[in-house]
Amino acid sequence: MTRRLSIVIGLLAWLSVPAGAQVTEVAVFGASDLALAFKEIVPKFERALSVKVTLVLGSTGMLAKQIEHGAPADVFFAADQTFIEDLAGKGVVIPETRALYAQGRLVLATARSAGPKLTDLRQLSEPRIRHVAVANPAHAPYGRAAEQALRAVGVWDELRPKLVYGENIRHALQFMESGAAEAGLIALSLANVPAIDYVTVDRALHAPLNQSVAVVRRSRRPELGLAFIQFVNGAEGRVVMKRFGFLLPGEF
C-alpha cells in the first residue's frame, strides 16, 4: 500500500516541478495578422528595455477567451477593437490602457501559380479561379471585411461555392501558399510573401478594421505591458507597422 501511495505522491511532486523558463518578463498576446510586424518589433523592444518578451499569436477570438479565463498575458493586441471593448466591460483588461494601434488593410491576392494577378474583386468569378481563400467571416475580422467587400461589389452569392474558410488570416494565406486556392482576400501585413501577388482592396468597401490593445488586469507587470504599447505606437514601432502596410492612428 505504501508503495502505491508513494507513486501518487511522487507523481504530485513531479507535477509541481515547473517546465521551462518561469520568468518571462512580458507576455504579449497578439492577433495573427501581426506575425511578421511583431517579429521585428519585439527584438527592438527587448533591446531598448532589456526585457524578455514572449509572443503568443493566435486568432483574436480564441486569445480573448483564454485571457478571460486567466491566460498569463500582460498585454493583448486584438485584430478588432470590439474584443477589447468586450473584455473591458468584463473587467478583464484595464480600460484606461486601451489604445488604437492600427487599421488593417485587406488585399486581393492571387497565387503566382494561378497566372496573371487579379486587380478587381469581380475577376474572382473567372473560371481559372476555382477556390477563394478568406478567413472565416463568422469570427475572424478579416473574414468579415472580405464578406462585406464581396457583397459591396455584388459577387458574394456567386462566389460562395468557391470560398474556402481559414481558421484565421494566416491560415487563409496558407491555402494560397500550398497551392490549394488560386486567390484570396487576406491581410496586407502578411501579403509580402513569394507565393502571391496582390492589390489592395478599396477601404470604402468594408467597415474599418480598427485594431486596439489593452493591458490585462491580472498582469503582474502592467507597466511593462504599457511600455510595449507605447513602443508599438512610438516612433520605432510605427516605422515597422507602416512598412507592413498598417494604417496608423492619426492616419485614418
Next chain:
Amino acid sequence: MDFFPIALSARVSVTATALTMLTGIPLAWALARRQFPGRRLLDALVVSPLVLPPTVLGYYLLVVIGSRGPVGRLLDGLGVSLAFTWRAAVIAAWLGSIPLLIKAAQAGFDGVDVRLEQAARTLGRTEWSVFWSVTLPLAWRSITAGIVLAFCRAFGDFGITLMVAGSIPGRTQTLPLAIYDHVQANEMAQANVLSLVAVVMVVLLLIGVGRLARLRY
C-alpha cells in the same frame, strides 16, 4: 531551432500516460466487474472526450480549471495554477487519451474468466491480491494495447492543449503545437524536422515501453 517542445512533449506525454494508467485501469475494472447505479451511463460517458471537437472540449476544460472556474478558483486560493501551465497540457492529454485505455482495459477485464478469480478467492486470496495476481496479469495484453493508444493520443494532442494550456513558446508549446506554428508561418523546413522528430521519438519510446511491458508479466 528550439528544442524545448521536444523535451516538453516527452515530459507531458509520459506524465499523462502515468496519470491515465492510475485512473483509467481502476475505472475500467469497476466498469467491467462491479455493479453500481449509473454504470451503463458512465460506461457510455467515458468515450465522450473522443466525440467532442478537441478545441471545444478544451474550452469546457478551461471554463472549469481557468481562473474563473470552480476548480481554478479553489486552486488559486491554494496558490496553485493549472490553466496555461505544463500541468494543463498534462490534463489535456489525459482527458483526450483516457477513453482509449478504459475501453481496451475494460475489454481485457471482461475477457478474464471469473472462475479463475473465484478459485483464487477459495484459496484465501484477498480481493486486492486477486486483482494484482490474477485479473491484471490476464488482462495485461489488452491493457498494454490501451496504454500504447493512450500514449500516442497524449503525445499528439493538439486541440485540447491549445485551448487550455495555450501555445506559449518556452512554457506550454508542445511538439504538435510547435509544428502547427511553423506550418502557419510557412516555415516548412522546421515543421518537417519536428514532425520527423515526433515520429522517431514515439517509435523509440514505444519500443522501450514494449520491452518494459514484457518484462513485467
